[in-house]
Amino acid sequence: MNPRSKNSTRPTIIHVARAAGVSKSTVSRVLQGDAASVKTETRQAVTRAIRKLGYEHNAIASMLRTARTFMVMLITPDIANPFWSEVARGLQDTLERPGYSVVVGNGDRDPQRENAFLKTARRNRFDGIAINPTVIHSRELRAANIPTIILGVRDGFPGMDMIGSDSFQGTFDALTYLFQMGHRRIGFIDGHYNADPGRARYRAYRDFLKQRDLVFDPTLLVEVPFERAGGQRGMRVLLNVAQPPTAIFCSNDILAVAAMQTAQEASLVIPRDLSMIGMDDIYPAAMTMPGLTTMAKPKYEIGCQAAHLLLERIEGKAPREGRRCVLPCKLIERGSVAPPRG
Amino acid sequence: MNPRSKNSTRPTIIHVARAAGVSKSTVSRVLQGDAASVKTETRQAVTRAIRKLGYEHNAIASMLRTARTFMVMLITPDIANPFWSEVARGLQDTLERPGYSVVVGNGDRDPQRENAFLKTARRNRFDGIAINPTVIHSRELRAANIPTIILGVRDGFPGMDMIGSDSFQGTFDALTYLFQMGHRRIGFIDGHYNADPGRARYRAYRDFLKQRDLVFDPTLLVEVPFERAGGQRGMRVLLNVAQPPTAIFCSNDILAVAAMQTAQEASLVIPRDLSMIGMDDIYPAAMTMPGLTTMAKPKYEIGCQAAHLLLERIEGKAPREGRRCVLPCKLIERGSVAPPRG
DNA sequence: CTGAAAGCGCTAACAA
């Protein structure tokens, strides 16, 4: 039954060629859809032979010969993080059409792991890399000598393509929105990693205050790690300052949701007693009660655009210099913001 | 600077061999860590040459020769779904050590796409496949002739390894938990897909009722699609039955969270007026107010175990017949369940 | 312990 049972080896183009009474080159041509240079009858004969033998193109052999693998490595800190899994989805969906497969690596903010994936990309001669660099440096990336797109807009990667969202503008707009709702004492729970990417949100906060002639009150700013516990701690701190804020901006939704819950546990009613605004618009943000108002980052689109930029670079259609693509954030109004009381 | 600048080609083992004054075979042996059969001095000479030339092993050529790719294809409906992204994480984390890369495919419950990924796995001679089959059949999987692990416990895949969690037991335990809290009228919002995998939850619900001598009240059961809107609709229906339930079990957390919010919007206080319990324990379940009590599925562990089973199968260490590995669910008590009022 | 040689299955000039 099975054309290739047990210990018989898989058919190759040679077998197909023999069965069709042509040469391997001809088979190769029809395999590549080189319609122009093979007679219709011949092609049909080959196609028939292929089907009869149950032949399956061997991409590995082809890779070796053409030095093209149609493989792309995606390196993010954690694919289980809803932010990155959405980016991954966008990347994969758009790379799928031109026939690329994407391998995903969880770098985990660990130099060892991040580099291990880079090494895999090199050894397997991947055609491209999409990476959110946390510990890896420009030098290593450049040395890999593989077309690369940086996920996130960063300094320190000169000449490389980058794509990200405008955290500065997003933060600024979020704060402006709160201001226009009437808030004047606006708290800021600022998440950070060890390797801090430019502190766009912090700069936006300071710039915003300046523009609105509000004085910077250090008690309204609290720095925490980018995780639930950070949001909880941040809220506890802000709840206990002498003059508490009427609204709080959080660096991302994970912090915001955790902070909001902490406030609710302290019997504050959101948004009546306190307005909350987050950033990213991850999945859970729509699931809180009230829904979290947030500056959405275009995660899926970032993935899609990243794919396009990378594809151009791979195909040599990109300009020599690195490109920066910065997508705007967008306000999603749900229920966590209202004018201040009184 | 760069040892391989511009249009010079990458060094191969031949270059290394020449530089070290040995043959390619020797270099190959060193590369494979075949310590036993190469003199220490020779190995050092080779290593030195490798470093000097900036040689990088070409995995593609190696694959062609050895017919091993160290690539695994993961096919799920949607990697952006928090359930699957956790499974993916587990799979990747454990496949990483033995040197496998995993390509992830979003099958999207679409026959076209699911098959396309399977085809990629075949053409690229992947060593293994991990799949949650939604539309693909056993026959196609078997025809691919690649070691496979089924994600989810299903009928219709005879002889194949499977791993999943015990939805029947989980549902049964969740209902029992509600019963022990004193609930007797327990509603059930049951999600389903077109291709329904056995309806374990439904069977558990019926069995539970029987065991506890409770009569099955069809008005307490509502079937909805597996998405937020389904949860909302389900809750609206249950809120309007003549004798509403005092507790509700939902097929998964997405439904549960949406249902809980809908109840809250209708001014019910959870769990005072109504207890809610979900299943899966996805990320957002911890972020609601109150936190959602749920039967957790061991998502990450499923990924890890899947990797182990697959590895054994790939290495020919697995028994001929298919194995079934069913992991238990675990109750996570948060704040959404309490004894009924009165 | 090391080397020579024969491919793995395909593509891409170059000829015909």
Place this chain on the structure above:
DNA sequence: TTGTTAGCGCTTTCAG
């Protein structure tokens, strides 16, 4: 339009 030929870079007998 088709066939011949020479590899792509590595692994792996088999000799030595």
